[in-house]
Amino acid sequence: MSVGGSQKVDVFSEAATIYSSYVDDWKKKGGEVLGFSCLFTPVELIEAAGLLPYRLKAMGNTETDLADAHLSLFNCGYCRSLFQLVLDGRYEFLDGVMETNGCDHIRLMMENWQHVLDPKTFHYLRVPHTITEETLGYFEDQLGMMRDFLSKSFNVEISAADIKAAMARMDGVRDKLRTLYGMRERTRPAITGSEVQALLIAGGSLRSEDFDTLLSDVIAEKEGVELEGYEARVMICGALPDQISVIQAVEDLGGLVVADSLCMGSRAFWKRTGAGGEEPLKALAKEYLNSILCPRMFLNYVERRDFVAETAKRAGVQGIIYYYNKFCDIHGADSAVLRRDMEQLGIPVLVLEAAYGAETDMGRIRTRVQALLERIGR
Amino acid sequence: MREKRAYENVLERGEGVFGLMKNFPDYITDDELAGLAPMVNPDLRSTLVALLAYPDFRTAGIKWAKGLNVYLTGVLDAAREVDGKKLVGIPFTMPPEVIYCFKSLWPMLTEVVALIALAGLDGQMESYWDQAMALGVPDSLCAANALAIGSFINPGLRPHVVVNNTIGSCNPNATAHAFLANYVGIPQLAWEKPAENSPKARDVWYERLKVLMRQLEELSGEKLDEGRMRYVLENCEKAWELWWELGELKKLKPCPIPNVFNMCADATRLALWGTEEGVELMQIIVDAAKARAKNGTFTAPEVARVWWSYIYYYTDFYGMWNWFEDRGVTFLGQIISLYYQPEWDVSSMDSMMRVLSETAFDYTMTRQMGSGMTSDQWLDDTEQCMRDVDADAAIYCGYHACKHASGGSAYFRREIGKRLKVPVLNLQGDTFDKRMSPASYWQEEIVNFLNSVVLKGDKKLVT
Numbered sequence: 127m128s129v130g131g132s133q134k135v136d137v138f139s140e141a142a143t144i145y146s147s148y149v150d151d152w153k154k155k156g157g158e159v160l161g162f163s164c165l166f167t168p169v170e171l172i173e174a175a176g177l178l179p180y181r182l183k184a185m186g187n188t189e190t191d192l193a194d195a196h197l198s199l200f201n202c203g204y205c206r207s208l209f210q211l212v213l214d215g216r217y218e219f220l221d222g223v224m225e226t227n228g229c230d231h232i233r234l235m236m237e238n239w240q241h242v243l244d245p246k247t248f249h250y251l252r253v254p255h256t257i258t259e260e261t262l263g264y265f266e267d268q269l270g271m272m273r274d275f276l277s278k279s280f281n282v283e284i285s286a287a288d289i290k291a292a293m294a295r296m297d298g299v300r301d302k303l304r305t306l307y308g309m310r311e312r313t314r315p316a317i318t319g320s321e322v323q324a325l326l327i328a329g330g331s332l333r334s335e336d337f338d339t340l341l342s343d344v345i346a347e348k349e350g351v352e353l354e355g356y357e358a359r360v361m362i363c364g365a366l367p368d369q370i371s372v373i374q375a376v377e378d379l380g381g382l383v384v385a386d387s388l389c390m391g392s393r394a395f396w397k398r399t400g401a402g403g404e405e406p407l408k409a410l411a412k413e414y415l416n417s418i419l420c421p422r423m424f425l426n427y428v429e430r431r432d433f434v435a436e437t438a439k440r441a442g443v444q445g446i447i448y449y450y451n452k453f454c455d456i457h458g459a460d461s462a463v464l465r466r467d468m469e470q471l472g473i474p475v476l477v478l479e480a481a482y483g484a485e486t487d488m489g490r491i492r493t494r495v496q497a498l499l500e501r502i503g504r
Numbered sequence: 505m506r507e508k509r510a511y512e513n514v515l516e517r518g519e520g521v522f523g524l525m526k527n528f529p530d531y532i533t534d535d536e537l538a539g540l541a542p543m544v545n546p547d548l549r550s551t552l553v554a555l556l557a558y559p560d561f562r563t564a565g566i567k568w569a570k571g572l573n574v575y576l577t578g579v580l581d582a583a584r585e586v587d588g589k590k591l592v593g594i595p596f597t598m599p600p601e602v603i604y605c606f607k608s609l610w611p612m613l614t615e616v617v618a619l620i621a622l623a624g625l626d627g628q629m630e631s632y633w634d635q636a637m638a639l640g641v642p643d644s645l646c647a648a649n650a651l652a653i654g655s656f657i658n659p660g661l662r663p664h665v666v667v668n669n670t671i672g673s674c675n676p677n678a679t680a681h682a683f684l685a686n687y688v689g690i691p692q693l694a695w696e697k698p699a700e701n702s703p704k705a706r707d708v709w710y711e712r713l714k715v716l717m718r719q720l721e722e723l724s725g726e727k728l729d730e731g732r733m734r735y736v737l738e739n740c741e742k743a744w745e746l747w748w749e750l751g752e753l754k755k756l757k758p759c760p761i762p763n764v765f766n767m768c769a770d771a772t773r774l775a776l777w778g779t780e781e782g783v784e785l786m787q788i789i790v791d792a793a794k795a796r797a798k799n800g801t802f803t804a805p806e807v808a809r810v811w812w813s814y815i816y817y818y819t820d821f822y823g824m825w826n827w828f829e830d831r832g833v834t835f836l837g838q839i840i841s842l843y844y845q846p847e848w849d850v851s852s853m854d855s856m857m858r859v860l861s862e863t864a865f866d867y868t869m870t871r872q873m874g875s876g877m878t879s880d881q882w883l884d885d886t887e888q889c890m891r892d893v894d895a896d897a898a899i900y901c902g903y904h905a906c907k908h909a910s911g912g913s914a915y916f917r918r919e920i921g922k923r924l925k926v927p928v929l930n931l932q933g934d935t936f937d938k939r940m941s942p943a944s945y946w947q948e949e950i951v952n953f954l955n956s957v958v959l960k961g962d963k964k965l966v967t
Contacts, residue, residue, distance in 0.1 A: 198902065198910035200644065227699045230675040230873075234911025237879045241915055250876060252699045255671045255678075260711045264698055424671050424678065424694055427686045453907065455676045458642030459683040465640060466687070477640060 137340070141327035141370065144183060144216050148332060152178050158221040158280060163208070163236075164228035165394045165418060166253040168269060168410050170296050172224070173334055174288040175276040180220065181330030183368045184208040186483035196238040202453045203482025204367050205235040212239055222247030222279060224272075228422055229456055249275040255424050257415050266411040273407070289406040295334040300395040302341035307392060309345070310384055311441035314352035317344070319362065319383025320373045326390040327368050356382035358499050361443040363387040363434060363464065364450040365457045372449055372478075375488060376495050385441035387434050393419045396433070421460035430460070431467050438473055445474045445502040447495065451482040474501050513660030514632065514651070518620040519580050521548065525573045528566050532556065545626040547820075554764045554821035560801050561762055564792040568768050571785045575775045576620060582610035583661035590723055593652075593663030593690065595670045595677050596840065597870045599863050601778030602713075603667075604736045608724045612663050614681070616775050617655065618648035618936055622818045629654075629936055641683065646905035647936035649680030656688050665691045665723055667716065669864070672697035673874030676905045693719050697865075697874035701881070710861040717857070733856045736778040737848075740863075743777055744845050746786035753793045754836055754893045758806035760797035763825035763835040765789050767816060770840050804832040807965070808958050811895040812838035813886050813916060813928065814902075814909055815935050823943035831965050833954065836893045839909075840868050842885055879912030883919050890924055897958045899950065902932040929953040 140146050149159060159178045162169075172179040184207035193209040211217060223245050225236040240248060251272050254261035277284050306325075309316040325344060329337040357380040366372060366388050373383050387393045397417040404412075415423075419430045438446065446468055450457035458479065465475040476498040480487045532540070537556050541549050555565030582591035589608050594600065596615040603611035621629040632654030633647055639657065641650055656662050666685050670677040671694055685692035695716050698705035717728055750769055753760055761769075769789055776782030796802070815838050817824050828835060846862035849855035864870065875881035890898065898920060900913045917928040931949055933941030944967075951965045959965070 196911075196914050198907075198913060200902075200904040200910045201907055227672075230908040231911065233699075233878060234908055237877060237912065238915065240877075241879070250699075252876075254696060254698070256694045256696045258696075258712070258715070260708045260715075261696065261698075264704070264708050267704065421679075422675075424668065424682055424696070425692065427682070453642075453644045455642055455645050455679045455905075455907070458640075459645060459679045462640035463683060463686045479642065 137321070137328050137344075138324045138370075140331075141324040141368075142185065144185060144211065145219055146331065148336070149178070149180070149219065152333075153219060159219060160222045160224055160276075161217060161220040162224040162226070163232055164226040164253075165389045165420065166226050166228060166414055166422075167224055167251065168272070168414055169334070170289060170292040170410060171269065171273055171276060171284070173292040173295070174273075174284050175280055175282050177221070177276070177280060178331070178333055182208055182217070183327065183330075184211060184483065186369060186371070186485075187211055188483045196242060197235060200453055201234065202231045202451050203484070204451055205231040207483055209235050209238060213242065220245075222249070224248075225250040226253050228253075229454070231453070247279045249279075254415060255422060257423075257426070262411055262415060265415060266407050269407045269410055286406050289410075292334070293406060293410065295338065297398070297400045299329075299334050299338050299341065300398050302338060302345060303395050305345055306341060307385070307396070309348060313442070314354070315382060315384050316348040316351040316353065318353065318377055319360075319386070320370050320377055322383075322386075323366070323370050323373050323390065327370070330368075330390065353382065356380060358382070358444050358502055359384045359442050361385040361387070361434070361438050361441065361446045362449060363446055364448045364461060365389060365454055366449050367451075369483070371485070371488065372480075372491060375492055376447065379492060379495055379499060381445075381495065381499055385437050385443055387419065387430075387437065389420060392437065393433075396437075421456045427460075427463065431464060434464060434468065435471055435473075438468070443473065445476065445498050447476045447478060447498065449478045449480070452479055474498060512631070512655075512658045514617050514621045514625070514629075514655040515576075515580060515583060515661045517625055518576055518617075521624040522569075522573045522576055522620065525569045528570065530566060531563050532566070534559070547622070547626065547628050548624045550820050550822040551623040554826050555768075557822070557826050558762055558801075558803065560796055560799070561765060561792050564765065564788045567788050568765075568772075568785055571772070571776065571781050572620070574781050575616070578610045579612045580661065582612075583663070588725075590664040591662075592720070592723075593666040593681070593684070595649075595668070595674075595681060596774055597673060597677070597864075597867055598667055598669045598695075599777060599860065599867055600775060601736050601740050602716075602860050602864065603720070604778035605717075605728060605733045605860075606720055606724045606726050607729075607732060608726050609720060611775075613774055614652045615648045616771065618651045619771065619818060621651060621655075622936060623821065628819060628938065630939065633937060639687065641680075644676075644904060645680055646676045647934055649677060649684075651936065653680065653684055653687070656684060656690070662688065663690060665693060667693045667695060669695035669697065669870070671695070672699055673870050674906075674908065676907065695864075697870055699874060700876035701865075701871065701874075702876075706862070706865055709865050710858065713857060713861045713864070728853075730853050730856070733853065734850050737850045737856055737859060739780060739783055740778050741848060741850075742783045743773075743786050746783070746790050747773065747843070748845075749790050750786070750793065751892070753790070753797065756797055757809070757894070758802050759809065759834045759836065760802070761789070761793045762803070763829045764821060765793070766835060766837055766841065767825060770838065773843065774840070803829050806834055807832035807963050808954050809834045809836055809894060809896045810954075811836050811886070811890045811893065811898045813882075813898040813900045813920070814839055814906070814913075817901060817933065817935055817941065817943070817946055819936065819938035819941075820943040823947065827943070827947060828950070831951075833950075833965070836895055837889065839872070839882070839886070842868050842871075842889060844871065873908050878908050879915045882909070882912060883916055886916070887920060887923055890920070890926070895924075895926065897926050897954070898928045899953075900928060900930045901935060901946075902930055903935045904932070927953070927957045
């Protein structure tokens with residue numbers, strides 16, 4: 127998929143490249159890049175510091191020999207693959223790294239990163255797992271510490287106005303994503319699931335103003351498209367950090383992925399309502415804790431379940447695929463409850479647990495997807 | 505085929521088996537033990553023989569088993585709402601004394617339920633784990649917690665509520681308890697650990713304890729009572745004194761505490777802290793260890809002193825603790841033996857709440873896994889402990905569920921080697937499922953490790 131008029135951007139190529147041409151241009155202009163891995167990282171603050179927020183990719187890498195000397199084989203493949211790329215020097219272009227406690231795998235991957243390479247510019251943002259008066263206040267303090275870290279490390283003043291401007295830009299991006307998802311959910315969808323996934327991955331390492339432009343171009347070019355030839359409407363849920371191949375496999379087999387609840391996808395933006403008039407750090411704390419529907423959060427299963435059910439209904443979904451990487455307990459346990467509840471609503475669910483990036487596993491995955499498509503009577 | 509009752513729940517099956525302990529005399533002879541052991545299932549036999557193997561600790565073993573039965577009876581009574589009691593499910597990172605502050609509540613530790621299954625039930629936890637897997641629970645989830653899930657989806661007794669306080673420190677554990685709540689429909693109360701050990705984090709933790717206490721008041725229908733709290737904390741203080749005394753005894757060479765009683769002390773801390781029975785059990789262990797130190801009735805000459813940098817294998821009591829003790833290998837403790845007693849002030853309700861909050865903040869695993877730098881906190885705490893007891897080696901039981909621990913184990917091995925000049929064995933296996941790692945596997949691995957890099961001269965162990 128290429129978009130953007132005279133200066134075409136190959137979205138799939140951007141998504142599949144670590145040091146992309148965009149990053150190269152940014153660096154050549156003197157820009158600095160901050161890496162992060164979890165959707166709970168408030169990119170607004172990174173942007174307000176004038177940096178490029180870069181969502182770390184493992185790129186389906188399956189060579190993990192160096193990483194395995196530090197992490198165990200029971201740590202998830204995404205983290206081991208990512209850490210291998212770090213140890214291979216593929217992320218040397220980063221000017222700083224931001225850790226969040228997304229899960230235990232990421233925490234220990236980041237700790238080992240510190241032990242082995244000791245990055246000079248490193249910050250740990252503690253994100254609560256529950257939403258209470260105390261945790262909201264705590265998270266607001268944490269965001270203040272993150273702002274101060276960025277300010278000090280990159281020698282830049284970050285005003286409330288800077289943060290609000292970044293929040294407004296990100297709200298614009300989220301509005302466009304909602305528009306795009308609406309086009310995806312149409313009776314005759316305008317865009318495939320793999321194209322959306324590629325866009326989201328590419329957007330993870332673009333400044334918001336450029337991602338906004340890219341999304342505008344895609345929306346304009348896809349507006350009149352009406353996809354045909356698919357045989358079933360499928361929703362994909364779970365954890366698919368930077369993988370496109372699974373969605374491509376579903377779509378090659380005749381399913382069309384018309385909706386998702388993935389950490390790169392709707393889970394991160396659908397419920398976000400915008401900055402409002404509050405003090406920006408308080409607003410960010412509320413936005414991030416209240417609106418992101420990730421199973422790393424506790425006491426909010428019903429909200430997550432209802433979100434999936436409502437999305438499935440709205441998008442006319444005939445079946446759900448819940449995908450997660452081996453050793454991801456958070457999504458594994460979530461899948462078991464969600465499958466039961468969605469099946470009770472009459473929506474067939476296929477749970478796929480697979481090794482991260484293992485193309486050799488695709489045969490098995492295809493067979494199981496075929497079985498789901500047969501079950502939903504394509 | 506095994507005869508089954510009308511239920512397949514660990515609690516009720518455990519009651520059937522451990523209820524027999526009530527009738528045990530205070531002491532039995534070698535002949536009586538030899539006559540009794542073949543009458544019970546192999547898993548219970550291993551437990552009984554482990555606890556009763558040494559004549560100088562036999563009374564302690566019987567009393568400890570009876571003490572475990574007292575705990576189980578409390579669990580069952582609360583589950584059945586005897587005298588209006590209610591049962592509170594908690595993970596092993598939750599100090600039980602918080603729950604004992606309420607007369608009408610009783611704590612049910614998920615991992616102690618697992619221990620009951622492993623210690624006495626025919627087939628241990630296997631059928632429960634299988635049931636949990638059938639629901640779609642990932643096989644990489646904590647087996648102790650999966651067991652509880654498998655158990656409580658069966659009809660029968662259940663906790664009235666689950667307090668989830670591994671949120672923020674242990675994903676697999678917190679996730680399993682949340683699953684139990686979401687799937688089985690047991691209400692969940694959360695006490696989240698901020699992922700650091702700063703003063704600010706301690707304040708947030710304390711404020712959340714106050715909220716939790718209000719929720720427990722609502723559950724129990726009982727107002728938190730200052731006198732009751734003081735009584736519970738006074739029991740804790742007595743037990744702490746004995747705990748530290750046991751710690752001093754661990755430093756002696758040879759160590760006078762049988763391996764299995766180091767584990768029993770840990771289980772007492774986890775299940776009965778704050779009760780009179782907890783104090784009594786600690787007293788029994790300390791007295792027996794002091795007597796052994798005085799009498800010199802050791803099982804075998806001590807050839808190695810080993811610290812478990814993670815947790816033991818619980819699937820074969822005799823094979824884990826006695827088998828090694830018979831060969832002169834002392835197991836001094838595990839990560840679940842690491843506790844920190846806070847500044848003790850029971851003068852007011854507020855000060856006692858602080859004591860509880862601080863105890864839980866620095867509780868085993870919460871302190872390490874819930875810190876800002878898990879691997880360093882684990883390393884520093886373990887190093888100190890290993891220095892205190894002068895350990896020759898460490899063993900990391902690579903329990904696959906514990907992603908945080910396994911993610912830091914290579915670092916731990918490197919660093920402890922640098923700091924203490926002692927070797928570390930990293931094992932892969934399952935602490936709670938012998939199908940994954942039977943005793944013969946870890947016995948051979950540990951013996952090979954000790955023979956290769958720990959034992960000096962001609963001293964060699966045989967399997």
